Amino acid sequence: MAEMEVRGMFVETETLKMPQLKYLRQYHATSLIKDGVIQVKKSRAEVCMAAALHVCTFQKLAVEGSLYPEVTVLSWVQCDHCNGWLHTDCAGVQEKSLKGSFNCGCQLPLQRSFDRTRVALQQKGIGGLIEDSGIVDLHDALLSRQQRSCRMYLWEHPETSLRLKQLCKPRSLFFSEDDTNQLAEKIKRALKLSDDPDMVNFMFDIMIPEVTIKILMTHEGFCRYKAELCLQSGNLTP
Ligand SMILES: [Zn+2]
Numbered sequence: 001m002a003e004m005e006v007r008g009m010f011v012e013t014e015t016l017k018m019p020q021l022k023y024l025r026q027y028h029a030t031s032l033i034k035d036g037v038i039q040v041k042k043s044r045a046e047v048c049m050a051a052a053l054h055v056c057t058f059q060k061l062a063v064e065g066s067l068y069p070e071v072t073v074l075s076w077v078q079c080d081h082c083n084g085w086l087h088t089d090c091a092g093v094q095e096k097s098l099k100g101s102f103n104c105g106c107q108l109p110l111q112r113s114f115d116r117t118r119v120a121l122q123q124k125g126i127g128g129l130i131e132d133s134g135i136v137d138l139h140d141a142l143l144s145r146q147q148r149s150c151r152m153y154l155w156e157h158p159e160t161s162l163r164l165k166q167l168c169k170p171r172s173l174f175f176s177e178d179d180t181n182q183l184a185e186k187i188k189r190a191l192k193l194s195d196d197p198d199m200v201n202f203m204f205d206i207m208i209p210e211v212t213i214k215i216l217m218t219h220e221g222f223c224r225y226k227a228e229l230c231l232q233s234g235n236l237t238p
């Protein structure tokens with residue numbers, strides 16, 4: 001009404017009745033908080049930004065169906081900066097823990113220097129990046145599907161899509177060769193993995209990328225999607 005007055009439009013001076021006042025109060029309250037509240041939606045037909053990286057947890061398959069077909073209610077979160085959508089699983093956030101706003105990391109330069117990770121590595125070595133218990137917890141979460149991951153799904157269902165499995169493989173090492181070998185040794189010890197060739201594949205296709213994502217989320221404060229983006233486009237060596 002105030003807006004109409006400012007624009008010089010004729011406004012009736014009729015006294016507002018209770019239902020109208022209630023509506024106006026609600027309208028103003030929702031307008032005020034609209035911009036500051038995180039957008040979470042269920043089963044919305046959006047395109048997940050992680051799909052472009054071939055790492056979306058629920059990506060559609062070429063023939064039919066999608067990964068994790070048993071999950072029918074998908075929850076989504078919107079970046080308040082670029083307005084892009086991500087599944088909460090692809091963003092690596094839990095709906096319950098979302099407070100205030102969500103940012104996918106799009107405002108950060110892609111080729112950033114990963115300073116905090118590098119400093120931790122220089123000061124304490126690979127052991128300074130993640131504890132053995134952190135690796136065990138991550139492994140348990142992946143096996144129990146508490147942490148969903150396209151890599152893990154494709155490992156458990158190798159018949160799903162060979163092409164996708166190939167696309168999800170790391171293209172380059174994020175850490176130097178020496179550090180990657182040390183990380184592999186650490187994961188192998190923590191999870192008591194054998195030297196079986198299958199376990200070697202499990203290490204390089206699943207655990208090293210997933211552990212690296214967890215390291216970047218912890219040290220740099222990235223969301224899972226941003227960590228995936230770094231994994232595909234950068235490495236720690238300056
Ligand atoms: Zn997704």
Ligand SMILES: [Zn+2]
Pocket residue numbers: 079080081082083084103104105106107
């Ligand atoms: Zn964004």
